[in-house]
Amino acid sequence: MAVRRFTACVSAAVLVWAGVSAAARADTIDEKAAVCSSCHGEKGVPTDKNIPIIWGQQEGYLYLQLRDFKKGARKNEIMNGIAESLEKDDMKELAAYFAAKPWPNLNQASASDADVLQAKTANSAVGCSACHLDRFQGTGTVPRLSGQSHDYLAKTLAEFRSGERANNPGMTSLAQATPEPDLKAMEAYLAGL
């Protein structure tokens, strides 16, 4: 197991390195986007549960995240390295390219009745859908949440809560103000939509 994990780390690092130099050389949008597919998936299904779906995500949101990764306002070793080599035009082009793709179905389990009830109650109290919209499809710079990877949703909400993800103070305050069991229920509910 330890060996497998080590090998996975090494190959991820090699991929990133190869990816960064390929992105710098790539001319067409397809070439630029090919780098992303090694993690975000050939058909939009990410290769790991901690990697978010970007196919069909809101264009404005995708652009903002790439910009924040490049600035270092959002911290992630892998994505910081990748965004560093991207210019503003590349980020705009990549955001438009991935936003236009169909959102993939990860076939995640539907939430239990108890989680659905708790999530709906929490949503009425906090008003997540006031920004993320009725079916959590997002709009503009507000991301789609419905059908997003469960593990990724849990990871990123925990990081908003701890302050590790600090590129949006509004979401940090909301995640901190929402009791953890409510967030857990929301994660299960959103992933299963």
Ligand code: HEC
């Ligand atoms: C080596 C794997 C890897 C590669 C290659 C990669 N990504 Fe990522 N990407 C990740 C991971 C892991 C995350 C989650 C970061 C986090 O947890 O904060 C991420 C997050 C993102 C996000 C944020 C999505 C969200 O819902 O907040 C965007 C946008 C993104 N990547 C775009 C790209 C683009 C565009 C490329 C190609 C230029 C790319 N990525 C290449 C691993 C990768």
Ligand code: HEC
């Ligand atoms: C005032 C508007 C607003 C409200 C209310 C709100 N959000 Fe958000 N949320 C946003 C914005 C804007 C972002 C994008 C932040 C960024 O640019 O990094 C976001 C990002 C997120 C993300 C990260 C998605 C990703 O792909 O990384 C999750 C998860 C999330 N919100 C969940 C929730 C939940 C759960 C609630 C209710 C408890 C909620 N939000 C309430 C505006 C809001």
